[in-house]
Amino acid sequence: MIGRAGFLVTIALRHLARRRRQTAVAVSGVAVGVGFFLAVSALMVGSQNDFIEQLIDAAPHIIISDELRSPSPQPGVRVFGKGAVALHGYKVRNEVRGIKDWQAIVSAANSVSGAVASPSLTGGVTLRLGGHDEAIGIVGVEPEIEKKISTIEDKLRVGHLHDLETTQGGIIIAEDLAKRLGVQVGDIVAATSSSSSGRSMRVVGLFKKGQTQLSSGTGYVLLREAQSLLGRPFIINRIGVKLADPYAAEAVAARLESRFGYKAESWQERSADFLSLLVTRNVIMYSVVSAILLVASFGIYTVVSNNVSDKRRDIAIMRSIGFSEGDLQFIFVVEGLVLAIIGVLFGWLLGYGLMTILGSLRFPIGGDVERIPLDRSARQYAIAALVSFLAGSLAAWLPARKAARVDPVDILRGAV
Amino acid sequence: MSAILEARSLTRTLAGPKPVHLVRDVSLTIERGAFTTIVGPSGCGKSSLLYLLGLIDRPDSGELLFDGREVSALSGDERASIRLARFGFVFQFHFLLPEFSALENVMLPMQRLGRLDRDGARSRALELLTAVGLGEKSANTPDRLSGGERQRVAIARALANDPVLILGDEPTGDLDSRNSARVIEDLRALAHEGGRAVACVTHDPGIAEISDVQIEMLDGRIEKIIDRRARLPAA
Known part of the structure; x- marks a missing residue:
């Protein structure tokens, strides 16, 4: 089973290798999307974490x-x-x-x-x-x-x-x-x-x-x-x-207040307006950045769709010698996924590079020259990869379904 | 000789405002050890019949028995796995995958079937290519092979999974006479020496004449079946 999948993957890779320029364009689309996703989310999450840290630390929890x-x-x-x-x-x-x-x-x-x-x-x-x-x-x-x-x-x-x-x-x-x-x-x-x-x-x-x-x-x-x-x-x-864990503040505050009657205000309560602002900010960021990743997947759709049209004859050959519809669909979904994977790898590099540049810049903030707070956590990389893989497979799945439905008889009749 | 494929009243019609009757009420048997040709003028439905016999297309009515088993109602995947394991196809145009070497093209059906591992498939593919005289050119991609060479690679590929039935759709249609003779000799040998059933669509009377069974079609129907084996002493 694994051997067969590997062999189908080989076919997919050969198709992609045949059309290098087209493949490169689709890959760079994904890479740019992922790279900027990483840079933007590092900025947003970094500044948010920095902000929350200040909220937490500025006064007792x-x-x-x-x-x-x-x-x-x-x-x-x-x-x-x-x-x-x-x-x-x-x-x-x-x-x-x-x-x-x-x-x-x-x-x-x-x-x-x-x-x-x-x-x-x-x-x-x-x-x-x-x-x-x-x-x-x-x-x-x-x-x-x-x-x-x-x-x-x-x-x-x-x-x-x-x-x-x-x-x-x-x-x-x-x-x-x-x-x-x-x-x-x-x-x-x-x-x-x-x-x-x-x-x-x-x-x-x-x-x-x-x-x-x-x-x-x-x-x-x-x-x-x-x-x-x-x-x-x-x-x-x-x-x-x-507190040792600032996020326990609400619960501890409620306990102290109900026990002693005096108003016990947690930092979350004090900064509720800021925190709700952050939620809005995150919704905006993730929708804009996800749109970038989705648009990148259009490139994948184009490549896979082109390959399917180009390869109708090959599809008919494979179908007639006994490849199943599932095999054909698998081959073309893999093509999309391979583009997404390569794109994500380059995107990670690009994102890392952008973050390094952003991280080396210094800005005067609050009278002090400070570095921009950046979040370089692996979570952002994982989110970017996951969204790209999902979008890429979906973008490839649509034309792949078409490939699976190619009727070899139509092609054979046309060729003879 | 035993029948490997038996068709009973096969009919195939292309639906549309003006229906096209490709194959009408065709009954025949394809036997092991025989080289069968299907002949007739262009548009008589011989290729369409071959696609039905090869389980590539489905009949609208009639029965098709492969090895005594009704196969026309099987699912697409079941039919694909019969094609993969038991049938071999040679088409008019070579139909090799351009990204793969001759060797890899021959390995393709074996790797898909998975009966042999990669090394086993490789050595069998090399044997098959050597048998058709292309052992030296196994690493060439199709664009670095001549028309006759490509068609021989296609024959080697058709034999990859040791099929019981080989179907050819004008296998020599795109070849010069010398290459054509060679390909036909190979196919005849597969039937006579390998005990396989070989059925080819052709418009070449020279090929039809040397076949064991000649099925003549006209307008979607069988006009006449000439069985030359009857005249020969029992082999």
């Missing part, structure tokens, strides 16, 4: 804040909630904002394997230098823990996160904010909040501008520094959680 998705029931409602009397106008209990019992949440989050939870306090302060005011949100953190859950350390152009601990009243701000205020590392700015008198902060670090989540309106200070600056001692209003 899960942020638990002191907000509730629905207001907590007031004591009166809690007691008489199911009573026959509706309560209105009762006195609303005032509660101190902040996450209560945050130690329990942190230890619950830490119990997820590979997860690290970092408590922090955020609030608004005004930085003032000379006559210049800048309102920013500060984040009070424990540097040693925060380092583990965020990439802030990598985003620093000057200084380190642990400088907050070694410098009294240290603050890390964005470099463009520093420029606006006219301060440099080591300089002192005055910070005031609504609930405390002002105090002096010393700039110990600057982070780069243009980062997704670190706007120029954010500053990092020590947790206890933030608590005293904001006048909220011992209060935590944000817990960032980093």
